[in-house]
Amino acid sequence: MAILVIAEHDNQQLKPATLNTVNAASQLNQPISILVIGSDCQAVAEQASAVSGVDTILVADNAVYQHQLAENTAKLIAELASDFDYVIAAGTTTGKNTLPRVAALLDVAQISDIVAVKSADTFVRPIYAGNALATIQSLDSKKVITVRTSAFDAAGTDGSATITPCGLVHANAQSEFVSEELAVSERPELTAASVIISGGRGMGNGENFSLLEKVADKLGAAVGASRAAVDAGFVPNDMQVGQTGKIVAPDLYIAVGISGAIQHQAGMKDSKVIVAINKDEEAPIFQIADYGLVADLFEVLPELESLL
Amino acid sequence: MKVLVTVKRVIDYNVKIRVKPDGSDVDLTNVKMAVNPFCEIAVEEAVRMKEKGIASEIVVVSVGASEAQEQLRTALALGADRAILVETTANTESLNVAKLLAKVVEQEQPSLVIMGKQAIDSDNNQTGQMLAALCDMPQATFASEVSVTDNSVAVTREIDGGLQTLSLRLPAIVTTDLRLNEPRYASLPNIMKAKRKPLATVTPDDLGVTLSAHTQLLGVNPPPQRSAGVKVKSVAELVDKLKNEAKVI
Amino acid sequence: MDFALNDIQQMLKDSAGKFIHNDYDFETRQKYSHSELGYSEDNWQLFAELGWLALPFAEEFGGLDGNATDLMVLMTELGKGLIVEPYLSTVVLAGNAIQRGGTAEQKEALIGGIVGGELKLAFAGLEAQSATDISSINTQASTAGSGLVLNGKKQVVLHAQSADKLVVAARSHNNNGNIALYLVDANAEGVAAHHYPTNDGARASDLTFTNVAAELLGDSDDAAAVIQAVLNDAIVAVSAEAVGVMDKMLAATVEYTKVRKQFDVPISTFQILQHNMVDMFMECEQARSMLYYAAITIGGGNSEEQVAEANKASQFLKWKVGQAARLVGQTAVQLHGGMGVTDELDVGHMFKRLTMINTLFGSMDIHLDNLVKQRQAA
Numbered sequence: 001m002a003i004l005v006i007a008e009h010d011n012q013q014l015k016p017a018t019l020n021t022v023n024a025a026s027q028l029n030q031p032i033s034i035l036v037i038g039s040d041c042q043a044v045a046e047q048a049s050a051v052s053g054v055d056t057i058l059v060a061d062n063a064v065y066q067h068q069l070a071e072n073t074a075k076l077i078a079e080l081a082s083d084f085d086y087v088i089a090a091g092t093t094t095g096k097n098t099l100p101r102v103a104a105l106l107d108v109a110q111i112s113d114i115v116a117v118k119s120a121d122t123f124v125r126p127i128y129a130g131n132a133l134a135t136i137q138s139l140d141s142k143k144v145i146t147v148r149t150s151a152f153d154a155a156g157t158d159g160s161a162t163i164t165p166c167g168l169v170h171a172n173a174q175s176e177f178v179s180e181e182l183a184v185s186e187r188p189e190l191t192a193a194s195v196i197i198s199g200g201r202g203m204g205n206g207e208n209f210s211l212l213e214k215v216a217d218k219l220g221a222a223v224g225a226s227r228a229a230v231d232a233g234f235v236p237n238d239m240q241v242g243q244t245g246k247i248v249a250p251d252l253y254i255a256v257g258i259s260g261a262i263q264h265q266a267g268m269k270d271s272k273v274i275v276a277i278n279k280d281e282e283a284p285i286f287q288i289a290d291y292g293l294v295a296d297l298f299e300v301l302p303e304l305e306s307l308l
Numbered sequence: 309m310k311v312l313v314t315v316k317r318v319i320d321y322n323v324k325i326r327v328k329p330d331g332s333d334v335d336l337t338n339v340k341m342a343v344n345p346f347c348e349i350a351v352e353e354a355v356r357m358k359e360k361g362i363a364s365e366i367v368v369v370s371v372g373a374s375e376a377q378e379q380l381r382t383a384l385a386l387g388a389d390r391a392i393l394v395e396t397t398a399n400t401e402s403l404n405v406a407k408l409l410a411k412v413v414e415q416e417q418p419s420l421v422i423m424g425k426q427a428i429d430s431d432n433n434q435t436g437q438m439l440a441a442l443c444d445m446p447q448a449t450f451a452s453e454v455s456v457t458d459n460s461v462a463v464t465r466e467i468d469g470g471l472q473t474l475s476l477r478l479p480a481i482v483t484t485d486l487r488l489n490e491p492r493y494a495s496l497p498n499i500m501k502a503k504r505k506p507l508a509t510v511t512p513d514d515l516g517v518t519l520s521a522h523t524q525l526l527g528v529n530p531p532p533q534r535s536a537g538v539k540v541k542s543v544a545e546l547v548d549k550l551k552n553e554a555k556v557i
Numbered sequence: 558m559d560f561a562l563n564d565i566q567q568m569l570k571d572s573a574g575k576f577i578h579n580d581y582d583f584e585t586r587q588k589y590s591h592s593e594l595g596y597s598e599d600n601w602q603l604f605a606e607l608g609w610l611a612l613p614f615a616e617e618f619g620g621l622d623g624n625a626t627d628l629m630v631l632m633t634e635l636g637k638g639l640i641v642e643p644y645l646s647t648v649v650l651a652g653n654a655i656q657r658g659g660t661a662e663q664k665e666a667l668i669g670g671i672v673g674g675e676l677k678l679a680f681a682g683l684e685a686q687s688a689t690d691i692s693s694i695n696t697q698a699s700t701a702g703s704g705l706v707l708n709g710k711k712q713v714v715l716h717a718q719s720a721d722k723l724v725v726a727a728r729s730h731n732n733n734g735n736i737a738l739y740l741v742d743a744n745a746e747g748v749a750a751h752h753y754p755t756n757d758g759a760r761a762s763d764l765t766f767t768n769v770a771a772e773l774l775g776d777s778d779d780a781a782a783v784i785q786a787v788l789n790d791a792i793v794a795v796s797a798e799a800v801g802v803m804d805k806m807l808a809a810t811v812e813y814t815k816v817r818k819q820f821d822v823p824i825s826t827f828q829i830l831q832h833n834m835v836d837m838f839m840e841c842e843q844a845r846s847m848l849y850y851a852a853i854t855i856g857g858g859n860s861e862e863q864v865a866e867a868n869k870a871s872q873f874l875k876w877k878v879g880q881a882a883r884l885v886g887q888t889a890v891q892l893h894g895g896m897g898v899t900d901e902l903d904v905g906h907m908f909k910r911l912t913m914i915n916t917l918f919g920s921m922d923i924h925l926d927n928l929v930k931q932r933q934a935a
Contacts (some may be wrong), residue, residue, distance in 0.1 A: 109522035496608030
């Protein structure tokens with residue numbers, strides 16, 4: 001009962017999300033292969049071959065796959081899936097975009113965003129913004145699954161899988177990549193960071209996020225934001241943590257000037273340690289914070305930076 | 309251009325849900341229901357297209373129990389022209405919903421299908437993509453901007469790294485993200501007009517679709533409770549606790 | 558009997574409820590209340606767009622033919638937001654008076670303006686010495702040349718500050734003891750106004766008329782029946798507001814007591830507070846039932862019997878709502894502890910609005926008194 005894990009990458013770097021996904025997959029105790037779909041992505045294949053517990057790396061390297069658009073990548077995955085019983089991807093926007101298309105092509109259900117593997121066919125996933133956990137059993141013989149990477153540790157990198165090229169080429173006449181605006185940052189990616197400091201509407205404006213950045217630099221942390229801050233135009237959307245933004249579970253999550261609405265909590269309540277800094281004592285965020293500091297963030301942040 | 313929009317009847321997003329004591333499911337008795345917020349955004353986008361003269365007809369579809377007629381009427385009050393309820397209470401997993409919608413798409417032949425990216429009850433984020441596969445149409449998920457030209461639609465999507473713009477050949481399927489638009493309030497005159505707009509009910513049998521269960525819900529549990537935290541009085545105390553007690557820095 | 562809302566009413570409730578929830582939170586409301594205008598003109602235009610200003614007017618004048626129950630649904634939701642826009646004065650008082658008592662030309666000329674959001678009005682009824690008895694007003698209309706003028710003083714005219722026109726109750730220019738209604742330009746020569754904020758965050762004014770040019774509203778100088786009917790509608794409307802406020806106060810109190818801890822437990826576990834909240838619940842439900850009864854009865858018809866029934870229903874309603882509001886309001890403030898009397902928390906402002914509503918159109922004591930007298934006379 002083999003497993004096919006779809007690699008998360010940008011043609012140059014294998015993303016950490018893949019490691020968490022492999023770890024989740026390993027709990028099924030079946031042979032694992034990783035599929036790298038992209039263009040000029042040999043480097044990714046080599047990085048993938050180092051992932052522990054993986055037997056084979058399949059590489060579909062062709063210009064048609066450069067932007068990993070769902071229309072043709074789903075066809076490819078569905079075709080290759082005939083040799084596998086599980087198709088698993090990280091719950092990234094790529095995985096969420098492509099895998100349901102694969103499932104429909106295979107005429108099977110998809111189980112999204114799992115946080116635990118109970119058995120070969122039973123999984124746990126969050127529903128209602130994480131206010132409940134559902135245990136779902138798949139009745140299909142092939143299972144298509146996306147993984148909530150924050151719920152699993154990363155697999156190691158002491159493996160040595162064989163790299164096998166895959167020559168299947170599916171062209172895409174239906175959609176075309178036009179452009180991209182990606183955030184370029186020295187900081188760790190939100191979903192992979194072990195420390196995150198996030199700002200909310202209390203930050204007042206985008207410039208003030210530099211106060212968070214200074215603390216982030218000291219901690220090697222990623223910087224996130226609440227939906228209110230993004231909607232207000234303080235920071236771009238890729239920084240949003242929440243039910244419909246990024247779901248994170250770092251070792252340390254510091255919420256600054258964030259009230260803690262249910263939808264934000266859904267994105268970070270599984271963090272190991274939560275710190276809340278807010279001048280409103282009644283802010284809901286304090287209900288889930290391990291350490292709460294009721295104070296003016298504009299005074300706290302510089303002091304925090306100096307003490308670290 | 310005909311636009312098809314889907315709406316799902318879900319709990320109102322302000323509602324705090326409770327898990328049933330027997331762990332079988334979430335307790336929905338007497339809970340306020342509403343149109344899924346992402347579906348509202350889909351309806352709004354379609355209505356704006358109609359106001360701009362891009363869309364000529366908006367058909368709104370829902371798959372679910374007969375109570376979903378309330379949500380369809382709301383969509384009609386917001387500006388949709390015609391509604392279809394595919395009435396079924398069994399086997400409403402995303403794949404089955406997609407199969408039913410595929411039949412409706414086949415009958416209606418819209419140029420554009422706009423759907424919410426996910427329902428706030430299941431949080432699955434699958435149906436739009438599955439429908440696209442079944443109809444062999446291109447898809448653009450998590451849309452924050454949509455602009456239609458003659459035979460194509462340009463969609464800017466919110467992805468993990470930032471924003472991505474794709475161009476899709478019509479007919480195509482778009483799923484909405486939160487920042488695509490801000491839905492309007494239904495005006496009283498439009499609410500009154502909605503009563504007279506057509507609402508048809510069909511069954512899976514009428515559509516020639518046989519559904520079967522692909523998953524089974526074994527149980528529902530509340531999430532693990534966090535233990536209570538403490539308030540610290542100073543930044544120094546916070547740093548000390550994080551270093552020496554929690555050991556996270 | 559089926560008291561379920563119909564489809565249209567349910568959608569209206571959802572739409573209005575959403576507006577209040579999304580765009581009229583307490584902070585925003587306070588901002589509008591403290592602004593120079595005392596309300597948001599943008600909101601007023603939105604009300605026009607959403608058809609809310611058209612709700613109770615006849616279709617032929619641009620209205621939506623809504624009845625007392627439809628208005629009740631809208632007012633309940635708007636009440637929850639403690640809105641400060643001049644809806645009551647423009648639509649429910651003055652606009653209604655024009656619809657019920659105006660000539661065809663007047664209705665044609667004015668109702669369209671209200672519905673389109675271009676015209677705001679206030680209703681000037683009571684005076685310092687009249688308490689709530691409109692038959693004891695002194696403002697006098699008289700002929701002056703080819704027209705009419707008004708002289709007198711009006712007190713606590715709701716939202717006169719934002720009004721373009723006024724509907725004024727005055728003693729008939731025919732000097733026959735009748736009370737008539739007159740139309741006056743709010744900015745006409747001879748109108749002196751003293752505007753002030755009211756306890757509940759809204760605005761009112763004391764007006765002095767000195768030979769102000771006026772026009773008779775309608776053809777008759779006997780507006781008693783029109784005034785009574787407007788009063789009945791207004792009582793239903795403010796009672797609906799009050800029921801919305803009470804529901805919100807109850808929900809806020811229940812939520813608060815679950816969170817507030819004393820002696821290491823949430824105070825909601827204290828039995829006496831549970832009894833208090835149950836009492837609040839019962840008052841809310843009784844007020845709601847009385848509201849439904851009155852809304853249905855007031856739309857009942859124009860026969861002598863039906864009008865008498867409607868008059869009685871509005872009295873009972875005002876009395877019951879006053880009673881309920883006092884218990885619910887006081888208990889809510891009490892259970893919120895010290896916070897309940899602060900300016901920052903919305904509970905105190907809800908209490909103030911309920912207090913204001915009790916004084917409008919006769920307090921509970923006055924109505925109870927009248928009901929008893931009527932019973933004794935019968």
